[in-house]
Amino acid sequence: MSxxxxxxxxxRDNPAGSPKDTAVAELERQRTELRELGLETSPAPxxxxxxxxxxxxxxxxxxxxxxxxxxxxxxxxVLLIMTLVGVFLLWRGAQAIDxxxxxxxxxxxxxPNSGRFGIAAVLFGTIVIGLTAIxxxxxxxxxxxxxxxxxxxxxxxxxxxxxxxxxxxxPSVVYGLWGAYWxxxxxxxxxxWISTYFGWIPxxxxxxxxxxxxxxxxxxxxxxxxxxxxxxxxxVAPISAAIMREVFDQAPVGEREGALALGASKWGVIRNVxxxxxxGGIIGGTMLGLGRALGETIAVYLVISPLFVINxxxxxxxxxxxxxxxxxxNGEANDFEVSAxxxxxxxxxxxxxLINFVAGFIIQRSRSGAAS
Amino acid sequence: xxxxxxxxxxxxxDRPGRYTRTHLPGRDGRxxxxxxxxxxxxxxLRREDVLRVVGAAAAGIASTAWLFTQxxxxxxxxxxxxxxxxxxLGFFVVLISFxxxxxxIKDRVASVLIHSGAVVLLLALVVVVVFALTEGRPAFTQGNxxxxxxxxxxxxxxLNIGGMAHAAVGTLIMISFALVISIxxxxxxxxxxxxFPSPFTRIVRTVTEAMTALPSILCGLFILATYILMFGAPKxxxxxxxxxxxxxxxxxxxxxxxxxxxxxxxxxEASFAMGASHWSTIWxxxxxxxxxxxxxxxxxxxARGIGETSPILLVAGYTTxxxxxxxxxxxVSLPLATFTLVKSPEPAQIARGFGAAxxxxxxVFLLFAIARLIGGKGAGVLSPGGARRAQRASVRVAARFxxxxxxxxxxxxxxxxxxxxxxxxxxxxDEDTLTDDKEAGR
Numbered sequence: 061m062s063x064x065x066x067x068x069x070x071x072r073d074n075p076a077g078s079p080k081d082t083a084v085a086e087l088e089r090q091r092t093e094l095r096e097l098g099l100e101t102s103p104a105p106x107x108x109x110x111x112x113x114x115x116x117x118x119x120x121x122x123x124x125x126x127x128x129x130x131x132x133x134x135x136x137x138v139l140l141i142m143t144l145v146g147v148f149l150l151w152r153g154a155q156a157i158d159x160x161x162x163x164x165x166x167x168x169x170x171x172p173n174s175g176r177f178g179i180a181a182v183l184f185g186t187i188v189i190g191l192t193a194i195x196x197x198x199x200x201x202x203x204x205x206x207x208x209x210x211x212x213x214x215x216x217x218x219x220x221x222x223x224x225x226x227x228x229x230x231p232s233v234v235y236g237l238w239g240a241y242w243x244x245x246x247x248x249x250x251x252x253w254i255s256t257y258f259g260w261i262p263x264x265x266x267x268x269x270x271x272x273x274x275x276x277x278x279x280x281x282x283x284x285x286x287x288x289x290x291x292x293x294x295x296v297a298p299i300s301a302a303i304m305r306e307v308f309d310q311a312p313v314g315e316r317e318g319a320l321a322l323g324a325s326k327w328g329v330i331r332n333v334x335x336x337x338x339x340g341g342i343i344g345g346t347m348l349g350l351g352r353a354l355g356e357t358i359a360v361y362l363v364i365s366p367l368f369v370i371n372x373x374x375x376x377x378x379x380x381x382x383x384x385x386x387x388x389x390n391g392e393a394n395d396f397e398v399s400a401x402x403x404x405x406x407x408x409x410x411x412x413x414l415i416n417f418v419a420g421f422i423i424q425r426s427r428s429g430a431a432s
Numbered sequence: 433x434x435x436x437x438x439x440x441x442x443x444x445x446d447r448p449g450r451y452t453r454t455h456l457p458g459r460d461g462r463x464x465x466x467x468x469x470x471x472x473x474x475x476x477l478r479r480e481d482v483l484r485v486v487g488a489a490a491a492g493i494a495s496t497a498w499l500f501t502q503x504x505x506x507x508x509x510x511x512x513x514x515x516x517x518x519x520x521l522g523f524f525v526v527l528i529s530f531x532x533x534x535x536x537i538k539d540r541v542a543s544v545l546i547h548s549g550a551v552v553l554l555l556a557l558v559v560v561v562v563f564a565l566t567e568g569r570p571a572f573t574q575g576n577x578x579x580x581x582x583x584x585x586x587x588x589x590x591l592n593i594g595g596m597a598h599a600a601v602g603t604l605i606m607i608s609f610a611l612v613i614s615i616x617x618x619x620x621x622x623x624x625x626x627x628f629p630s631p632f633t634r635i636v637r638t639v640t641e642a643m644t645a646l647p648s649i650l651c652g653l654f655i656l657a658t659y660i661l662m663f664g665a666p667k668x669x670x671x672x673x674x675x676x677x678x679x680x681x682x683x684x685x686x687x688x689x690x691x692x693x694x695x696x697x698x699x700x701e702a703s704f705a706m707g708a709s710h711w712s713t714i715w716x717x718x719x720x721x722x723x724x725x726x727x728x729x730x731x732x733x734x735a736r737g738i739g740e741t742s743p744i745l746l747v748a749g750y751t752t753x754x755x756x757x758x759x760x761x762x763x764v765s766l767p768l769a770t771f772t773l774v775k776s777p778e779p780a781q782i783a784r785g786f787g788a789a790x791x792x793x794x795x796v797f798l799l800f801a802i803a804r805l806i807g808g809k810g811a812g813v814l815s816p817g818g819a820r821r822a823q824r825a826s827v828r829v830a831a832r833f834x835x836x837x838x839x840x841x842x843x844x845x846x847x848x849x850x851x852x853x854x855x856x857x858x859x860x861x862d863e864d865t866l867t868d869d870k871e872a873g874r
Contacts, residue, residue, distance in 0.1 A: 120710065127711040131628060134620030135636045138685065141678060142643050145654045152657045203549030211546060220554075226800050227557045229732065231739025233767045234789050237774060238560045241567065249508040294556055301553070325539035348645055355647025357742040358771060383649045383742065390656075390746055398661070405653045409646075416642040 146409055153403030156396065164403065170368050170385065172400040179404050184370045185285060185380040186354055186408070192289025192374065193353040197297040198346050204297070205304035209311075210330055221305065227298035236359035239291035244282060244363065247290070251281035251375045266376040283365040285379035291359050296349035303348060307341025308334050340426020347419030351412045357383035382408040484527045485544070492520030517548070564789050571787025582752035587778040596788045598754045599769035602669060603792075605758050606748075606765055607738050609673035614681050615730055621681075622688035622729075627714060637689065643682040651678040652743030660747060667749045669763030675743030680733040687732060691725030692718060724806050724815075731803040735796050741767040766792040 120128070157164055160177060167178025208220050256271040258264045268280045311334045319329045335342070360381050366388055367378030386401050393401060496516040524544065528537045570591055571577055577595040585594025621640075625633050655675040659665050695718050703713040719726070749762025750772050764772075766788050773785030814822060 123711045124709050127714070128628065131620055131624035132632070134617055135624040135633060137617065138621045138681060139636050139639055141681070142639050144658075145643075145646070145650060145678070148654055148657045149650070152661070200549055200553045203546045204553045207546050207550035211543065211550075222800075222804060223554065223557070226797070229735045229739070229796055229800065230560070231741070231767050231789070231792055231796065233739070233741050233770050234564050234793055235560060237567075237770070237786065237789055238563050240774070242559070242563050246510070250510050253508065253511055294560060297553055298557065325535055327539040327542035328535070330542070351645040355645070355649070357647070357649045358745075358767075362771070362774070383647055386649055386653060387742055387745055398656075402653060402657060405650055409650055412645060412647055413642055416645050417638070420638065420641050 146406070146413070149402050149406040149409055152399055153406045154399075156400035156403040159396075160400075160403075168369055170389070170400075172397045173394075177400055179382065179407055181368045181370050182380045182382050182385045182404065183407065185364075185367075186382050188285045188374060188379065189289045189292060189356075189360060189381055190350055190353040192286055193292035193296055194346060194350050196290060196293035197300055197349055197353075200293075201297045201300035201304060201345065201349070202342065204301045205308055206330060206334070208301075208305050209308040210326065210334065224298050224302050224305065228302055232295060232356060232359045233362075235291055235295050236362035238294075239287065239359060240362045243290060244287055247287055248278045248281050251284065251286065252278050255281070255375050263372060263374055266373050268376065280376055283363055283377045283379075285364075285371070285374040288360045288364050288379060288381070289353075289374075291363060292353045292356050295356060295359060296352050299352055300345040300349040303345035304338060304341050307338040307345075311337040337427060340423050344419045344423035344426070347415050347422070351415045351419070354381075354415070355383055355408060355412050356381075357387050360384045361387050480531075481540075484524060484540075488520050488524035488527055491523040492516045495519055521545075561793065564786060564793060568783070568786035568788070568790030571783045572790055577784075577787055581754050582784075585752075587776055587781050589780065591780055591783055594784070596766065596769060596784065596791065598751065599764050599766045599788060600791070601754060601756075602748075602751075602763045603738055603765040603767075605763065606669050606673045606676060606744070607734060609670060609758060610676040610680065610737055611730070611734065613673070614677045614684055614733065618681050618684035618730075618733070619688055619726065621685050622692055623714060623718075625685070625689045626692035627710070627718070640682045640685050640689075644686055646679070646682070647742075648675075648679050648740050649742040649746065651675045652746035654678065655743065655747050666760050667747055667762055668760055669748055669755070669758035672744045672748035672763065672765070673758070675747055676737045676740060679740060679743065680737040683736055684729050684733040687729035688726055691722045691729060694725070695721050727806045728803045731799050731806075735799040735803070738765075738799075739767055739792060739796055741771050744768045745771065766795075 156172065156177075159175060160167065163176075164178045166180050167176060168181040169176045169178065170182070171177055204224070208217060208224070212220055252269070254264055255266045255269055259266070259271065266280055269278075270276050315333045315337070316329050319333050324332065361384040364379050364381070364384060365377055366380050366384070368380065369378075371378055382404050386405055389397060389401060493516050496512060496519055499515065500512060521541065521544070525537055525541060528540055532540075574591050574595070576592060579597055580593075580595035581598035582594045582596075583598075621636065625637050625640075652675045655671050655678070659671050659674055660667060665671065699717050699721060700713055703717045704710075708716065744765050745768055748765070748768065750768060751762045751764050755761055755763045770785045770788040770792065773781045773788065776782065776785075
């Protein structure tokens with residue numbers, strides 16, 4: 061297409077004449093070298109060297125300019141809104157943080173009017189719920205994603221993908237109802253069993269419960285952090301599974317077949333091709349799930365009984381999370397209490413943003429990343 | 433190495449591949465023609481696989497039952513299932529190890545673990561859905577549930593008084609306002625991200641992706657801080673729509689951006705090559721090509737938006753009656769009504785709450801079905817109707833080319849109806865070609 065000897069092209073190329081001449085000379089040298097080696101040169105690098113990519117849009121009309129400005133102002137507006145969320149939380153919460161100082165991080169009580177308030181207990185509860193949710197959800201999501209990509213028959217694969225995507229969009233209040241009215245009753249005997257036989261592990265101990273007392277009531281196991289964590293895990297498992305499934309699907313067929321041809325079993329292919337390829341997706345899906353788990357409000361609010369003490373006994377009644385604190389205290393809050401809630405919201409905002417940015421970064425940097 | 437053909441080598445030409453075979457001489461130097469090889473089944477179930485699983489399961493259940501009734505002081509279904517599963521795995525490993533090696537054991541155990549994990553997750557999800565539907569059934573099978581509000585129904589009234597219509601209306605009003613704002617803004621931003629790549633748009637994209645998982649209660653808190661506390665506006669349905677907008681904007685932008693980036697560059701280049709401006713290329717090529725994907729993005733955002741409770745809890749308030757003014761006074765939505773009602777100790781109120789949740793879930797299912805119907809097609813893949821339209825358009829173009837195109841070369845001049853055809857030298861005008869191409873692209 062771009063013959064350097066084409067006389068018609070010459071005038072246009074005049075301004076860039078000398079770099080082009082060097083390029084052509086360099087190219088000729090390379091071609092001669094290749095020919096001396098007995099190799100045929102291909103036309104592709106020639107185009108790349110001599111004919112640089114031209115901008116497709118050279119001159120913009122007024123419509124183009126208007127559209128460009130409109131699109132960029134839309135982008136700016138969105139960026140502004142997203143930034144303002146953080147700025148406003150900081151601005152409204154500054155008053156409360158000012159009063160509480162560093163105690164805001166270490167204090168467990170929540171009594172803003174008496175000046176004794178802090179997020180230590182709710183932050184602890186948030187993290188416990190999030191970690192419980194993730195440690196249940198990620199293995200389940202991983203095996204489900206593996207099943208869908210590797211084992212599911214072609215006929216139901218598409219259906220299962222749809223089910224997982226749909227489950228990720230089910231309203232959280234539905235999961236909350238399920239947890240409060242179905243899971244809680246079914247979890248009681250399990251919690252009692254764990255506490256009876258594994259009570260020697262500190263986190264499974266429930267001090268109000270005496271296994272040797274035949275009249276001991278299992279109600280000390282209701283509304284626990286484990287229950288909230290399990291409900292949230294059901295919510296985040298489809299989200300993580302959808303991300304991991306997408307990444308596993310992109311694992312290169314050539315490498316799979318290579319592994320099979322070398323005698324690998326199906327598990328060998330998964331272990332040595334699919335999982336290494338999808339590491340970024342696994343980590344990213346986990347982090348995004350963790351972000352969702354930390355911020356979940358309604359499902360947690362429906363089952364927990366709020367407690368403003370750091371409760372290490374995850375099986376016993378009482379826990380709390382930042383988001384359910386906001387939902388709980390917002391109704392009857394005065395100005396200063398709202399400010400304190402905004403400060404708590406700011407902490408939640410910073411944590412989730414940090415997790416999401418790290419997740420995005422890991423996905424981007426991974427081998428499978430660019431497409432997802 | 434001797435390469436020989438079998439005696440049937442003569443028939444080789446008629447049936448290639450069947451009798452052409454390489455045979456190695458055996459120890460005695462003679463060539464024994466083997467039977468034609470049968471292709472082995474590389475995947476799929478063998479009889480042993482099934483028998484092993486069944487046997488191990490039977491052994492696991494039986495020994496767990498023995499443990500439960502004779503040895504261990506355990507009770508309850510879940511411990512039984514857990515112990516039975518562990519024992520099943522143990523028996524399974526033992527059974528395989530009788531005639532297979534370690535690699536096979538690993539493979540089979542991994543396969544069993546993966547299958548059972550997937551079954552557990554899918555089963556749990558099915559239980560969630562079925563539980564909400566069955567609990568809500570007494571409420572939403574009543575006719576008045578769909579037509580009345582709750583203003584006349586007290587907590588003790590039976591289910592045949594009062595309904596959830598006011599919450600459904602509230603949900604529709606809120607999501608409509610949210611969509612009116614977020615569709616134009618979201619699509620504009622997505623086009624900006626996909627069409628004007630620059631460091632600025634990279635920042636916007638990163639921030640948008642991080643915001644996809646922004647806890648929804650923070651959206652409500654932000655609207656509370658700005659719209660209600662700073663501007664002094666009352667709690668209202670519009671405030672809730674603003675909160676929902678902030679929540680679904682990143683979702684819409686992100687999926688729309690992915691869809692827009694999938695538009696084939698060749699289509700855009702073809703448009704540029706015909707002299708179209710950037711704006712005209714986006715409007716006439718990029719957006720129509722990715723129409724179904726964009727619709728999917730919007731529907732998915734809507735599905736997330738209508739199910740959200742926490743932002744509405746902060747900024748909309750709760751009512752038991754129809755509220756038609758979105759800018760003043762509290763307005764309730766289906767998820768918020770569910771949330772408020774199930775906290776009541778009265779069984780009728782709880783049933784109403786479950787009914788609202790079931791309706792909400794069915795709404796989400798419907799939106800999802802719509803998204804699957806219109807979406808799922810890649811850029812430029814046509815629906816049957818679109819394909820027919822494109823075919824008709826190209827038939828028209830072909831007809832015009834036959835009439836006005838290379839008549840002098842391809843057909844005798846006398847054959848062409850010279851009266852209504854343009855002269856052969858005049859090419860079809862640019863507008864015609866553009867219109868037809870646009871039709872073909874839809």
